[in-house]
Amino acid sequence: MMQDNYTYKQIIPERLNDVKFIFQNISGIKTPITFFEKKYNTTVFGEYAIGYLAYTHDGTPAAYYGVFPCLVEFQGKKILAAQSGDTMTHPLHQGKGLFTKLAKMTYELAKKEGVEFIFGFPNKNSYPGFVKKLNWVHKENIRTYRIKISTIPFAKAMKKMKMNNVYNVFCKAIFKKYLSHKKYFNNSVIDHEFGGVLHDEAFSKYKKYSSNWIVDIDGVCMWLKIDGKMWIGDIERTSLEKAKQIISKLKKLCFMIGCSEIVFYVSPKSYWGNLLEKGFPFIEGLPIGYLDLNNGIDLNNIHFVGADIDTF
Secondary structure (H helix, E strand, C coil), rough: CCCCEEEEECCCCCCHHHHHHHHHHCCCCCHHHHHHHHHHHHHHHHHCCCEEEEEECCCEEEEEEEEEEEEEECCCCCEEEEEEEEEEEEEHCCCCCHHHHHHHHHHHHHHHHHCCEEECCCCCCCHHHHHCCCCHHHHHHHEEEEEEECCHHHHHHHHCCCCCHHHHHHHHHHHHHHECCCCCCCCCCCCCCEEECCCCCCHHHHHHHCCCCEEEECCCEEEEECCCCCCEEEEEECCCCHHHHHHHHHHHHHHHHHHCEEEECCCCHHHHHHCCCCCCCCEEEEEEEEEEEECCHHHHHHCHHHHHHHCC
């Protein structure tokens, strides 16, 4: 469809190169098309990535807004939800309302496809648009736990030199004896009262669009990713004392691989949000935002961990 001097087209696999074009112009990062192919193929959850591209009159990609469908488990039921991600507008086309236009089109389509709610973690640049123009609800922020390690920062250096792939091979060799045989473990936020993104085998396999793995330290599984820092995606439920012991061992391993920081994102009222505050300092992180498309779910009862964020 042609409006406001722009043409709007739904995202399909054949248009991923256009997303890559906008992303590269904004970030300056050359990312292989295979990354986008894997990340946008959310059909294992029932739907391909839902979103729209805006093109100029000559067919040049100008902006993209989309959401990534996923399954949320709440009180024993599986719910189709979607995470807002990869919001991007080419610098030459910013300030023209494309973000709002594309988002509203995306939400309309998502509702038709059966998506119950949208969630996301907007940064300071996109936050005003989500809350003031798209009616998102923001009631709390992700809680960020940061643990510093005194070591030579090889991880940051390798990321800066764009040698993450080589570095990850080295890290996996160090972690070899801790690698778990498990392909996934249950999301730590989910219980009889609270819901969260379903961490099943399909979700774990889908998340392989980036390099991450599950380790077992003293019988407790952790989902890890190293990208300049060590990001903890989730930890199996255990006691605070056991968690302290495990993190102490993790710090020693980080020292060996030259990783100077461990980061763990959790919702404040989640299992780990409640437990870790008793033993570790934290800071307020990104806002947790929601948009209910079906007027039927108490979104205050949906919690998140780092593995749920599309950048993990």
